[in-house]
Amino acid sequence: MQPLVQEESTFVQWLILLFFMISIFMSMFYEKIRFSAGIRQIKMELMKLERLAKNGKELVINAVKEIGKPGFDPSNRILEFLEFFMIEPVDRDPFGIMKKLEHLINLRRDVFRRFLSEVAPNASRDERANLEGALEATIVIDYLFRLVRHYLILSERTKSYILVAQLQLQLPLVMRYAKAYFEALKAFKDGKPIGDGIGVLVATKFVYDLAKDGESRVTFKEIVEDTLVTEVMFEGRKIFVVRAKGPGAFVGKPGDAIVKIIEDCKGKNDISRIIMIDAALKLEGERSGEVAEGVGAAIGGIGVDRFKIEEIATKYGIPLDAIIIKESLEEAISPLKKEIFESVNEVIKRIKRIILQSTKPGDAIILAGIGNAAGIGFMKLSS
Amino acid sequence: MLLMLVVFSVIIYLLLNFVATMQESSISLFMMIFTILIIYLILLPVISQFARMYRVAKMRQIMPSLLSVIKCQDCNYVLVREFLTGDYVFKNVGKCYKCGGNLYIDAIYLTSEKKGKGA
Numbered sequence: 001m002q003p004l005v006q007e008e009s010t011f012v013q014w015l016i017l018l019f020f021m022i023s024i025f026m027s028m029f030y031e032k033i034r035f036s037a038g039i040r041q042i043k044m045e046l047m048k049l050e051r052l053a054k055n056g057k058e059l060v061i062n063a064v065k066e067i068g069k070p071g072f073d074p075s076n077r078i079l080e081f082l083e084f085f086m087i088e089p090v091d092r093d094p095f096g097i098m099k100k101l102e103h104l105i106n107l108r109r110d111v112f113r114r115f116l117s118e119v120a121p122n123a124s125r126d127e128r129a130n131l132e133g134a135l136e137a138t139i140v141i142d143y144l145f146r147l148v149r150h151y152l153i154l155s156e157r158t159k160s161y162i163l164v165a166q167l168q169l170q171l172p173l174v175m176r177y178a179k180a181y182f183e184a185l186k187a188f189k190d191g192k193p194i195g196d197g198i199g200v201l202v203a204t205k206f207v208y209d210l211a212k213d214g215e216s217r218v219t220f221k222e223i224v225e226d227t228l229v230t231e232v233m234f235e236g237r238k239i240f241v242v243r244a245k246g247p248g249a250f251v252g253k254p255g256d257a258i259v260k261i262i263e264d265c266k267g268k269n270d271i272s273r274i275i276m277i278d279a280a281l282k283l284e285g286e287r288s289g290e291v292a293e294g295v296g297a298a299i300g301g302i303g304v305d306r307f308k309i310e311e312i313a314t315k316y317g318i319p320l321d322a323i324i325i326k327e328s329l330e331e332a333i334s335p336l337k338k339e340i341f342e343s344v345n346e347v348i349k350r351i352k353r354i355i356l357q358s359t360k361p362g363d364a365i366i367l368a369g370i371g372n373a374a375g376i377g378f379m380k381l382s383s
Numbered sequence: 384m385l386l387m388l389v390v391f392s393v394i395i396y397l398l399l400n401f402v403a404t405m406q407e408s409s410i411s412l413f414m415m416i417f418t419i420l421i422i423y424l425i426l427l428p429v430i431s432q433f434a435r436m437y438r439v440a441k442m443r444q445i446m447p448s449l450l451s452v453i454k455c456q457d458c459n460y461v462l463v464r465e466f467l468t469g470d471y472v473f474k475n476v477g478k479c480y481k482c483g484g485n486l487y488i489d490a491i492y493l494t495s496e497k498k499g500k501g502a
Contacts, residue, residue, distance in 0.1 A: 016396050023389060190468050192449060193491050201472060208473075212456075247471035334493075335449055341492040375491060377473045 031161050038164040042152050045171050046145070052182050053145040056138040057082070063134060063189045067127050068120020077119055081135070082142045084111070102304045112136075126191070129226075129248030133188030133374060137181045137333070144178050176330065184333035188249050193375030195331040195340055199277040199298075200376050202325075202347045203243045203369025207232050208379070209348060220378050223260055227252035228378065234352070236361030238269065246373030254368050255305030259312050261366055266316075272363040274313060275321045275351060278370040279340075282326035289343040290326040293350060298322035299370045321354055323347055336375075447495045457484030466491055 026033075061075050068074070086108045089100035112135070116128045123131060148167070155163035187194050193201065210232045211218045220228040226245045231238060240261050244252030262271050276298040282288060297309040297320055313320050325343050351367065359365055449466035453476055460481050474488045 190466075191471060192466065193472055204473065247474070336492050338492045338494045341490055375471045377471045379473045379475065379487060 035159070035161045035164055038161070038168050039152070039156065042148070042155075042164065042167055042171060045175060046148055046152060048175065049141075049145040049148055049178055052178050053138075053142045056141045056182055056185050059185060059189060060131075060134050060138045064116075064120050064131060067123045067131065068116075069122040070119055071121075074119035077115075078135075081115055082139055084139065098304055098307045101302060105302065105304060124248075126246070126248030129250050130188050130191050130374060133249035133372070134185050137185035137188060140181045141178050141185070144174055144181075148174060180330035180333055183330070183335070187333075187335050188374055191247060191249075191375050193336045194333055194372055195327045195336050196279050196333060196371045197336065197373055197376050198279045198325045198327075198340055198343070199369040199371040200243045200246065200373045201336075201341075201369070202277045202344050202351075203241050203367055204376065204378055205344055206348050206351060206367065206369075207241050210234055218379070224253050224256040226250040227254060227257040229257055229261065234355060237355060237359055238364045239355070240271075240364065240366045242366060242368040243378075244371070244373040247375055247377035249372055249374035251301070251372050253305065254299065254370055255308035258309050258366055258368060262312050262316060262318070265364055269364045271316070271318055271366055272359050273319050273321065273355075274309070274366045274368065275323065275354060276309075276368045276370060277323050277325075277347060277351070279327050279332055280324035281332070282328055286326050287339075288327050288331055288337060289340040291343050291346050291350065292324050292326065293354075294322045294324070296320055296322050298324055299368075319358070321358075323350055323354075447493050449491065449493050451488050452490040452492075453486055454489040455479040455482065455484045455486055458482040460486075461489075462486075 057079065061078050064070070064074050064078060086104055089097055089104065091097055112132050113128065116123070116131055116135070120128060120131055148171070151163060151167045154160075155167065184194065186192075207218055207230055218230055218232065220230045220243075222245060223229045228243055228245050230241050232241060233239070242254055242257045242261070244250045244254070258274065265271055278298040278300065280292075280298070280300075282290065297306045297313070299306045299309065309320070312318070325340060325347060327337075327340055331337055331340060355365060450463055451466050451470045453462040453464070454460065458479060458481050460479050470488055470491060472488055472491055476486045476488060478484070479486050
């Protein structure tokens, strides 16, 4: 083998020198390069978020104008309202915190409803509930946009690579949530059923299935605000079915309804079991629409209803059964997917099995379908 | 990172030393492989762009559509149509043309079906 001429060896030496220079340059400026690249990526995502927030605001304003038909331009009032907030009660002294929370939640809901009756005076009760859902989704998207913008500006001002890296890591999740809330906004605006409403759908289908079998008569009564109850008979057992009022985007007050039913039945026909159906967050890798059984109060939210149900169940020693339908956060607030809908029959089968195995004829049971009743109404049937 | 660059530089140094000891025919083979590699690296963004466009086109084929399933209370009549604003589950939507029973919306759900296949 004959070695190459001397000039080419010099070329090789230059190349090696160049590589060393690059490595020294990278070791000195790596962080700054990553910082600028991170900032650029965050800015691009922020632009997408801003577009989502802007489109969301436009959708809500147009929906309020179309449905509510106000005699004035509500745009400015709606834009002002997007920064509405609720300060959670102090929890250093947790005694009585649930009552304070409930008071604040009721107050918040009243302010929302008062605002909507002002900007959408001609909307029906269900339409206002849908607008309320759409407005809540817009508030979330707008907040996410302002939050990311805050951290971007803060990182630029402090030149902190750590802040940029943290924001960059969390951004894919933030974008997923923002897109999901945008889908929720559109669903609420058009009154479409969402994944979270699967509990309400199961409870209502359970009632109509029994009505079809000729076992009972169906009339829903609003026993507490935005919450409906009906009584059906199944294999000699009396079943009180609780659900949120629909087809507006109501979640109702299932806690109050269950407490009222138990107190009203006390001494006459004691409740022997409470069965709760709700959508629950799945872990990545699990199938959407998978059904699981457990014990406890299957109800999400801030915890007021769960607290009430647990309190009353413990007071009277009533067993609590929970059936959950697994779905992701995006699926819970987006239009109901077919694979989640298909779990309805499986859940009804399990409810019937629990009732037959754990109770005896003559018992009274509460079946509570928990969730948002957007796009899920009810019929008056008599057999 | 720095360690990786040093290791990388050493590998390049060894590689170039190896090239320096090669015969001319071997150098031309090496240069050909090197040229192919450079062309591939230049074409990579173009290829990835085409791949992305193909993926987007494929995703567009699978358009999710929101469907309303209408059933008759008395007979087995079932009608599946696109969701219309104002639809909700358990809404009465008229009389059955088969038996005169009540038609109601039994379900509203999102499906992901290929375009052109229909519901």
